[in-house]
Amino acid sequence: xxxxxxxxxxxxxxxxxxxxxxxxxxxxxxxxGAADAxxxxxxxxxxxxxxxxxxxxxxFDRLHEAGFLNxxxxxxxxxxxxxxxxxxxxxxxxxxxxxxxxxxxxxxxxHVASIFRKPTWPRHLAERIAWEILDGPALINALRxxxxxxxxxxxxxxxxxxxxxxxGWRLDGHKIYSTGSTHLAWALVWARTAEAEPRTGLFLxxxxxxxxxxxxxxxxxxxxATASHDVLFENVLLPADHAVDIRAPADWAGPDPVQTAWxxxxxxxxxxxxxxxxxxxxxxxxxxRRPANLGAPLAxxxxxxxxxxxxxxxxxxxxxxxxxxxxxxxxxxxxxxxxEAGLIKRTVTDNAIKAVERALELTGNRGLDRTSPLERHYRxxxxxxxxxxxxxxxxxxAGRAAFGL
Numbered sequence: 004x005x006x007x008x009x010x011x012x013x014x015x016x017x018x019x020x021x022x023x024x025x026x027x028x029x030x031x032x033x034x035x036g037a038a039d040a041x042x043x044x045x046x047x048x049x050x051x052x053x054x055x056x057x058x059x060x061x062x063f064d065r066l067h068e069a070g071f072l073n074x075x076x077x078x079x080x081x082x083x084x085x086x087x088x089x090x091x092x093x094x095x096x097x098x099x100x101x102x103x104x105x106x107x108x109x110x111x112x113x114h115v116a117s118i119f120r121k122p123t124w125p126r127h128l129a130e131r132i133a134w135e136i137l138d139g140p141a142l143i144n145a146l147r148x149x150x151x152x153x154x155x156x157x158x159x160x161x162x163x164x165x166x167x168x169x170x171g172w173r174l175d176g177h178k179i180y181s182t183g184s185t186h187l188a189w190a191l192v193w194a195r196t197a198e199a200e201p202r203t204g205l206f207l208x209x210x211x212x213x214x215x216x217x218x219x220x221x222x223x224x225x226x227x228a229t230a231s232h233d234v235l236f237e238n239v240l241l242p243a244d245h246a247v248d249i250r251a252p253a254d255w256a257g258p259d260p261v262q263t264a265w266x267x268x269x270x271x272x273x274x275x276x277x278x279x280x281x282x283x284x285x286x287x288x289x290x291x292r293r294p295a296n297l298g299a300p301l302a303x304x305x306x307x308x309x310x311x312x313x314x315x316x317x318x319x320x321x322x323x324x325x326x327x328x329x330x331x332x333x334x335x336x337x338x339x340x341x342x343e344a345g346l347i348k349r350t351v352t353d354n355a356i357k358a359v360e361r362a363l364e365l366t367g368n369r370g371l372d373r374t375s376p377l378e379r380h381y382r383x384x385x386x387x388x389x390x391x392x393x394x395x396x397x398x399x400x401a402g403r404a405a406f407g408l
Contacts, residue, residue: 042100098276
């Protein structure tokens with residue numbers, strides 16, 4: 004399947020002018036329809052990839068053919084030029100088929116969007132990445148977490164060090180939880196400089212450079228096929244301009260509201276998609292299961308109807324929060340405060356976990372059997388609790404914002 008990417012049509016809504024927006028809406032509907040078709044195909048293989056813990060390259064070949072890897076490349080460079088609202092819709096749909104694939108796609112799209120939003124990026128590097136994505140499949144992600152540091156979102160200097168050379172930089176370090184590691188063309192590596200007053204930030208690293216080694220350490224309960232392995236950098240040489248965004252540590256203290264919104268809402272949409280896949284499986288199970296002592300489908304029982312109503316209520320709240328917040332960001336990029344973005348993530352992911360747990364309560368052993376998709380969805384949705392930002396950080400940030408601290 005292929006999807007031709009066209010430059011989005013952006014028109015203001017004037018009285019009587021809504022007909023002019025129909026091509027834009029039609030383009031978006033084509034994207035969402037293509038995402039649904041891909042999700043259905045990915046779902047047929049998801050259990051196998053979950054068992055093996057292997058990230059399927061074929062999924063990204065198909066995403067590239069569909070034009071989905073270049074969605075956040077600017078339209079003037081041949082990409083989709085889409086906003087956050089469209090991205091969260093697509094990520095939520097892909098996650099219903101395969102959450103691991105959706106996570107790698109989400110990381111790629113939000114970091115591509117950030118490249119063209121930040122003035123620190125050398126234009127020729129940004130365009131080079133865009134061209135590789137268009138020719139692709141070529142993926143990019145940020146590698147930030149370390150064995151000792153943990154997530155840099157909680158502060159501290161990274162142990163990964165970039166040292167000046169005559170021609171640029173020499174990078175040494177060890178990253179963990181490097182999602183998509185085996186399939187990445189580029190990595191944005193969080194590191195500090197070996198200067199008297201260290202700077203910290205992002206170094207653009209081609210993943211085929213000499214001195215890079217991937218250790219396949221990822222063996223998690225959920226999101227098993229994300230290839231979130233350890234990546235080691237040993238004397239990796241980089242040109243000087245590959246220090247694409249390095250600053251004094253204090254300059255990173257305040258959150259970037261636009262980047263926070265993209266990071267938070269794409270991840271939020273992903274776990275909502277997992278819960279929706281669980282809901283759909285549960286509804287199908289209740290319709291088809293006819294216990295001998297009942298002589299009718301489980302769906303005829305009031306307690307099953309009540310449970311689905313409760314699940315749909317949680318998911319309806321999720322949809323309103325995700326789509327509403329994403330629309331606000333597209334209209335005014337810095338409109339969503341970081342604290343509020345975190346609260347949306349906490350609310351939606353809590354609802355997603357409750358939805359899957361409610362389905363499990365009524366399916367019992369059948370739902371927890373390793374052959375059941377519901378068991379995989381439960382393991383995947385639980386990962387939302389450890390995905391940055393985590394609940395304790397979210398609540399503290401919201402409380403500090405309320406007190407003006």
